[in-house]
Amino acid sequence: MNDETKKKINERYERELNKGEHFWPDSIFKDLVVSLGIFILLIVLATFVGISPEAKADPSDTSYIPRPEWYFLFLFKFLALYGQIPLLGKIEWIATVAIPGIAIGVLTLLPFIDKSPNRYYGKRVLPISIMAIMVTGIVLLTLLSEVPTVSEDGSKLLGILQAIAGLAIPVITMILLFLMSFVFKHTTTRVMVWTTSLAAVSMILVSGTALALRPKPVVEEIEIAVTLVDQIFAGQDLYSIHCTECHGDDGSVAEIKGVEGLEGEKITPINSHDVLYTITDSAMYEVIAYGRPNAGMTPFGKAYGGELTKSEIDYIVVYMRYMWDDRFEIPAEALKPLFPPLADGEVPSYEVHIQPIVKRYCVSCHREGKTNNKYLMTSYEEILTTGDNVASNIIAGDENSSLLQVIQEHEIMNPEKPDEVLIGVMPPNRALKPNIVDVFIRWIMNGMPQTAIDAAALFVAPTPEATATP
Amino acid sequence: MWKKAFEWLDERLGLKDIYTNLLDRPEPTGNWWNTLGSASMFLFVLQGLTGILLTVYYTPSPDHAYDSVQYIMEGVAFGWLIRGIHHWGATLMVIVVFIHLLRVFVTASFKFPRELTWLIGIGLFLATLGMGFTGYLLPWNQKAYWATTVGTQIAGSVPFIGEFILKVLRGGPELSALTLQRFFSAHIWMLPAVLAGLMSIHLFLIIKHGESHFPTKED
Numbered sequence: 300m301n302d303e304t305k306k307k308i309n310e311r312y313e314r315e316l317n318k319g320e321h322f323w324p325d326s327i328f329k330d331l332v333v334s335l336g337i338f339i340l341l342i343v344l345a346t347f348v349g350i351s352p353e354a355k356a357d358p359s360d361t362s363y364i365p366r367p368e369w370y371f372l373f374l375f376k377f378l379a380l381y382g383q384i385p386l387l388g389k390i391e392w393i394a395t396v397a398i399p400g401i402a403i404g405v406l407t408l409l410p411f412i413d414k415s416p417n418r419y420y421g422k423r424v425l426p427i428s429i430m431a432i433m434v435t436g437i438v439l440l441t442l443l444s445e446v447p448t449v450s451e452d453g454s455k456l457l458g459i460l461q462a463i464a465g466l467a468i469p470v471i472t473m474i475l476l477f478l479m480s481f482v483f484k485h486t487t488t489r490v491m492v493w494t495t496s497l498a499a500v501s502m503i504l505v506s507g508t509a510l511a512l513r514p515k516p517v518v519e520e521i522e523i524a525v526t527l528v529d530q531i532f533a534g535q536d537l538y539s540i541h542c543t544e545c546h547g548d549d550g551s552v553a554e555i556k557g558v559e560g561l562e563g564e565k566i567t568p569i570n571s572h573d574v575l576y577t578i579t580d581s582a583m584y585e586v587i588a589y590g591r592p593n594a595g596m597t598p599f600g601k602a603y604g605g606e607l608t609k610s611e612i613d614y615i616v617v618y619m620r621y622m623w624d625d626r627f628e629i630p631a632e633a634l635k636p637l638f639p640p641l642a643d644g645e646v647p648s649y650e651v652h653i654q655p656i657v658k659r660y661c662v663s664c665h666r667e668g669k670t671n672n673k674y675l676m677t678s679y680e681e682i683l684t685t686g687d688n689v690a691s692n693i694i695a696g697d698e699n700s701s702l703l704q705v706i707q708e709h710e711i712m713n714p715e716k717p718d719e720v721l722i723g724v725m726p727p728n729r730a731l732k733p734n735i736v737d738v739f740i741r742w743i744m745n746g747m748p749q750t751a752i753d754a755a756a757l758f759v760a761p762t763p764e765a766t767a768t769p
Numbered sequence: 770m771w772k773k774a775f776e777w778l779d780e781r782l783g784l785k786d787i788y789t790n791l792l793d794r795p796e797p798t799g800n801w802w803n804t805l806g807s808a809s810m811f812l813f814v815l816q817g818l819t820g821i822l823l824t825v826y827y828t829p830s831p832d833h834a835y836d837s838v839q840y841i842m843e844g845v846a847f848g849w850l851i852r853g854i855h856h857w858g859a860t861l862m863v864i865v866v867f868i869h870l871l872r873v874f875v876t877a878s879f880k881f882p883r884e885l886t887w888l889i890g891i892g893l894f895l896a897t898l899g900m901g902f903t904g905y906l907l908p909w910n911q912k913a914y915w916a917t918t919v920g921t922q923i924a925g926s927v928p929f930i931g932e933f934i935l936k937v938l939r940g941g942p943e944l945s946a947l948t949l950q951r952f953f954s955a956h957i958w959m960l961p962a963v964l965a966g967l968m969s970i971h972l973f974l975i976i977k978h979g980e981s982h983f984p985t986k987e988d
Binding site: 304305308309312315317318319320321322323325327330332333334337338340341342344345346347350351353354355357360364365366367368369370371374375378392393395396403407416417418419420421422423427428430434525564581660670 | 911
């Protein structure tokens with residue numbers, strides 16, 4: 300750029316300044332309005348949208364589908380589409396490093412590449428058109444980031460559509476624009492603008508088709524306990540399923556009963572001061588995650604082949620601390636009763652009463668993969684219809700139902716061999732509290748209603764005489 | 770009394786000069802597109818303030834990062850608001866800085882005499898992305914952990930020196946406590962220092978050359 304052009308530019312700027320405005324207050328006013336607007340927008344977003352809770356990082360959880368930050372999604376999608384190209388697609392670094400590197404390099408050196416002093420839009424159709432195509436592409440690739448390139452039935456239609464919208468049209472358009480600028484120099488501005496607009500519209504249309512054809516995304520609900528009370532509840536549920544079998548519902552078991560392979564094993568009660576005062580949270584975490592294989596405790600953490608994620612083990616530790624460690628004060632809301640107490644004549648239902656009790660005391664053993672005479676208790680149907688002894692287990696209105704007998708500490712003997720125990724007392728570790736046994740008796744005697752509405756229909760109001768007697 | 774105090778300060782600080790040179794300076798007629806730069810700066814300051822408040826409770830270690838963030842959300846008074854603003858502010862900052870870049874590109878404001886302002890601006894844009902990338906890992910949740918795993922993997926695919934870059938970013942072959950520590954350091958010390966330094970030069974250049982005018986057929 301020669302000195303004359305520079306002088307011309309400076310003079311032109313002086314003219315603009317003379318008919319312009321002042322930084323204070325003209326510009327500052329607009330700046331403040333926009334900043335204030337942004338501030339209010341952020342407060343609204345923080346208050347009403349918030350931040351969706353996420354589970355703790357778990358390096359062992361290889362099933363988690365990794366996704367980058369939203370503003371890198373387009374690059375991620377670009378990589379996926381690029382990978383579909385035969386041969387060239389195998390050379391990963393071209394897409395991950397070379398192309399983004401060249402793009403950033405060109406952007407950085409822009410003032411030295413585009414050296415003409417022309418600033419008016421009409422004189423800069425090529426750069427503006429290319430940028431328009433790029434930005435449209437970036438926005439569309441971001442929107443398409445959720446769409447798979449191969450459908451579940453193996454059809455590659457979605458991948459092809461995306462490749463057309465995200466790779467083919469932009470590349471062809473850019474080549475055309477370059478040709479128009481440098482080879483066919485007579486091309487008018489109007490033609491270039493039309494080419495760009497048509498390309499952008501067709502990119503949007505093809506992307507829209509891909510979006511419309513995409514399979515419905517499976518929304519996976521992951522429960523994340525945020526508050527302490529939620530964590531205690533989550534820990535309690537997990538404890539009931541995974542730990543009750545050996546340690547009992549309150550952690551007091553000192554000798555394991557009724558667990559195959561560990562029968563009679565002596566263990567330290569995990570609700571004791573000895574354990575709670577000397578083992579830190581992280582040590583407790585490790586014991587649950589890694590187990591105590593030599594003492595018969597299997598690993599529970601996913602990292603060691605168990606079923607529990609990091610967050611889940613944390614919840615169990617929180618539950619144990621707040622429930623049994625007398626140095627921690629459990630929040631009052633976390634102590635809500637397992638089921639609402641029954642009034643005289645009230646009939647319990649599966650939904651409201653039996654399900655929470657079964658979850659707390661029974662499911663630890665009575666689920667898939669445990670020794671339990673094939674009796675599963677994870678749903679209403681299972682409770683009524685599974686098990687080797689299903690015929691005599693639950694009989695509506697019969698107080699001799701096996702289930703009622705064993706929870707009242709009466710073993711069921713094998714009718715063919717009178718000294719053999721067919722079903723031992725349940726739970727093996729410790730008898731259920733009388734009010735829980737009462738719930739089971741009332742439930743079976745009244746025909747095992749499933750929902751609260753069914754149970755309410757069976758409600759028999761007690762006669763005034765009956766309630767009058769203390 | 771006030772007048773005297775002002776005169777005393779003016780003698781030492783040159784308040785009147787600041788007014789005439791900085792605030793009262795003439796500018797070409799602008800419009801709302803001119804506010805994007807100051808909006809970016811406002812977001813930077815806001816991110817700085819909320820970020821400083823967050824470090825009061827945040828602990829950059831894999832054992833405590835997640836719980837400390839949880840505590841900020843649940844236990845600290847208005848912690849949810851501070852983190853909420855920081856979280857959404859990051860998203861908005863990337864968007865605003867990018868639109869600012871596009872605006873400068875479309876009006877060709879990067880041309881003589883503002884080439885250097887553009888170069889510094891690209892540096893600011895990349896540093897902003899870096900802030901987003903490093904800050905994303907800090908809550909140490911599943912999303913953060915795996916996003917950083919793939920992000921660093923992409924950086925590791927550079928031919929020849931990829932493995933070295935990966936090691937520098939992660940502090941070892943795998944994501945670990947070291948990764949979290951150095952992302953934290955980059956997020957609260959290195960990148961903000963780079964941003965603040967580049968921003969000062971950017972602002973100096975803007976005051977030196979003035980805001981560009983919107984081009985007309987003459988340009």
